[in-house]
Structure formats: structure tokens, C-alpha cells
Amino acid sequence: MSFSSATSPLTHALLRNVVMLVMLTDPSWAGLDHYTELDRVNGWLIERKQGADGALSCRAYLPSGASWFSSNIHLDVRGELVVPAGRRFEGDQQELEAVREAIDRCSRDFLYLPR
Structure with a gap:
């Protein structure tokens, strides 16, 4: 028995599982x-997540x-600048406004188009 024939069934099983996982994974x-x-x-x-409730x-x-x-360094929920200790x-203000x-x-609409 050669090495390649011994691993072939395992390789095929793994490949089938990967294909099934990809097919069943919903891109949404x-x-x-x-x-x-x-x-x-x-x-x-700029990052966003959608909660299970759609928010x-x-x-x-x-x-x-x-x-x-x-x-x-980030913006808090009110849009205020937060600078951690040591940072x-x-x-400038113009950068923060952008x-x-x-x-x-991002928060207003599900469709976000970069400018």
C-alpha cells in the first residue's frame, strides 16, 4: 500500500466536509x-456589527x-474623543468631523458607501 492511497480517503472526507461547510455558510x-x-x-x-435584533x-x-x-484612541458612543493613558x-478637529x-x-443606513 502506498502512502498516497492510504491518505486519499481521509483527504476526500476532509474535502467533502469543507465543501459542505462552505455551501451551508450563509454569507449574510x-x-x-x-x-x-x-x-x-x-x-x-470604521467598523460595524449588526445585532440579532437588526440594530x-x-x-x-x-x-x-x-x-x-x-x-x-477611539470615539465613544457620544462621538467624543477617548485617548487612553499613555497615548x-x-x-485636528477637521479629521474628527470626517x-x-x-x-x-454607518449608523443611519444599512448601505454604507465609502466617500
């Missing part, structure tokens, strides 16, 4: 209960390599 689940990237505005990452939740932050959202924000406008468009 993207962004459901987890954040997905929508846009980048002046270096800020849209958007957020914006400056990616820094930190492992938690709250460790990054500095060197942007990000706030993107968050507003």
Missing part, C-alpha cells in the same frame, strides 16, 4: 454579532496594534 451572517471593517477615514478604522452598532478607532479596542492624539460623519452614515 458577515457582520452579525461581530464587527467587520467598512472603511478607513484619515487612518481611522446597527458602529465604532471608529485609530489602530495601534493594541489588543483591545479600549486601548486604542497622544495629534489630529470620522464622526462616517460613523453617522
Whole structure:
């Protein structure tokens, strides 16, 4: 018995399972209960998730390599700038207004088109 013939049934079984998983995965689940990237505005990452109830939740932050959202410079739910301890924000008001406008468009409509 050769090595390739011994692994062939296992390979075929795994391939069948992967194909079934892909066929049964609904692409409309993207962004459901987890954040997905929508846009980048002046270096800020705009993300959105949709709750099971259909409610849209958007957020914006400056990616820094930190492992938690709250460790990054971000906008809070009121659109106010949050700068974690030890970090500095060197942007300007015009930059923040562009990000706030993107968050507003993200929250307002299911269809988000980058500008």
C-alpha cells in the first residue's frame, strides 16, 4: 500500500466536509454579532456589527496594534474623543468631523458607501 492511497480517503472526507461547510455558510451572517471593517477615514478604522435584533452598532478607532479596542484612541458612543493613558492624539478637529460623519452614515443606513 502506498502512502498516497492510504491518505486519499481521509483527504476526500476532509474535502467533502469543507465543501459542505462552505455551501451551508450563509454569507449574510458577515457582520452579525461581530464587527467587520467598512472603511478607513484619515487612518481611522470604521467598523460595524449588526445585532440579532437588526440594530446597527458602529465604532471608529485609530489602530495601534493594541489588543483591545479600549486601548486604542477611539470615539465613544457620544462621538467624543477617548485617548487612553499613555497615548497622544495629534489630529485636528477637521479629521474628527470626517470620522464622526462616517460613523453617522454607518449608523443611519444599512448601505454604507465609502466617500
